[in-house]
Amino acid sequence: MASGGVIRGWGTALPEKVLTNDDLSAMMDTNDEWITERTGIKRRHIGGTTSSLSIESARKALAMSGLPLESIDGLVLSTTTPDRTVPATSASVQDALGLRCGAFDLNAACSGFVYAYVVAHGLLAIGAKRLLVIGTDTLSRITDWSDRGTAILFADGSGACVVEAVDNGGQLLGWDIDADGSLERLLYADVGGYIHMDGKEVFRRAVRIMVDSAQKSLAKAGVSTDDVALCVPHQANARIIDAACRQLGIPLERTAVVLHETGNTSSASIPLALFDAADRGRLRNGDLVLMVGFGAGMTAASAVIEWRQP
Numbered sequence: 135m136a137s138g139g140v141i142r143g144w145g146t147a148l149p150e151k152v153l154t155n156d157d158l159s160a161m162m163d164t165n166d167e168w169i170t171e172r173t174g175i176k177r178r179h180i181g182g183t184t185s186s187l188s189i190e191s192a193r194k195a196l197a198m199s200g201l202p203l204e205s206i207d208g209l210v211l212s213t214t215t216p217d218r219t220v221p222a223t224s225a226s227v228q229d230a231l232g233l234r235c236g237a238f239d240l241n242a243a244c245s246g247f248v249y250a251y252v253v254a255h256g257l258l259a260i261g262a263k264r265l266l267v268i269g270t271d272t273l274s275r276i277t278d279w280s281d282r283g284t285a286i287l288f289a290d291g292s293g294a295c296v297v298e299a300v301d302n303g304g305q306l307l308g309w310d311i312d313a314d315g316s317l318e319r320l321l322y323a324d325v326g327g328y329i330h331m332d333g334k335e336v337f338r339r340a341v342r343i344m345v346d347s348a349q350k351s352l353a354k355a356g357v358s359t360d361d362v363a364l365c366v367p368h369q370a371n372a373r374i375i376d377a378a379c380r381q382l383g384i385p386l387e388r389t390a391v392v393l394h395e396t397g398n399t400s401s402a403s404i405p406l407a408l409f410d411a412a413d414r415g416r417l418r419n420g421d422l423v424l425m426v427g428f429g430a431g432m433t434a435a436s437a438v439i440e441w442r443q444p
């Protein structure tokens with residue numbers, strides 16, 4: 135499949151303020167042992183706005199790409215927590231970065247970054263050349279800090295990359311996007327309201343949804359899990375990641391996990407894990423990477439990409 139783009143530069147951003155499990159224990163009836171055992175999360179970063187975090191990660195991505203600002207012809211910001219209802223937060227980000235290009239927000243909850251990456255390839259296929267793809271969420275703003283069922287999970291962060299068109303096919307080998315709106319009630323926040331979640335049911339479905347989506351992308355790419363050098367799952371819960379990877383047959387040594395440090399940052403989750411792996415030198419040219427996410431909606435998205443850096 136010729137999909138025509140490669141990642142040229144990337145960047146991430148986390149708010150300075152850190153909230154540990156012990157900090158949470160002082161706020162509500164919970165404890166470090168329970169949170170660690172049930173989720174794998176040890177601490178998370180809280181603060182900032184969706185635009186400020188996006189600007190920080192995108193500046194790093196643009197600088198790393200070495201590409202001139204005027205060559206960027208589109209900005210896709212995946213977020214579930216825009217700064218305002220109108221205009222899209224991408225407008226503020228575009229202005230602060232000094233870009234002049236098409237800019238829009240996309241909301242597919244925690245599957246959002248992979249959705250945005252796939253949508254960017256759609257734009258490349260019809261002539262766009264260089265796109266900024268950002269995944270940012272500030273879930274702390276819509277988290278009820280007295281609800282121990284959700285407050286232990288959610289946090290803030292951002293990850294961004296520049297995707298550039300290339301002539302001879304791109305790095306995207308297979309992809310899948312999906313949604314089942316009938317499951318909306320399992321995880322939602324009304325306008326101006328907090329996140330409500332049926333944790334057990336989300337957990338149960340998440341594993342199946344991730345495995346299904348990953349298998350579809352792998353089949354489209356014509357590869358198997360044995361060919362995957364690194365799996366980058368949505369960073370929601372270590373037990374969900376363990377179960378999904380076990381079913382897929384991908385050992386944890388080939389899985390990117392940062393959630394102990396970040397919590398669940400929704401749209402930022404997969405880029406934070408992917409670019410952490412890249413920054414640590416875990417990826418070599420030619421490696422196949424499987425990104426796979428799930429989230430409210432209930433959405434799912436996955437992509438098999440071949441890691442390529444000049």
Ligand code: COA
Pocket residue numbers: 163164165168169172173244282283286287321331332333334336337340370371374398428429430
């Ligand atoms: N601290 C301490 N105890 C807690 C607690 C907390 N934060 N939350 C719940 N408990 C208690 C419950 O009251 C219950 O006690 P009981 O047995 O005496 O009734 C017990 O722990 C088990 O609760 P339960 O809700 O069954 O826990 P769980 O194993 O399902 O874990 C989640 C809860 C939220 C961690 C888990 O369901 C989950 O991660 N779900 C997926 C959520 C998700 O990923 N959402 C984002 C999707 S993008």
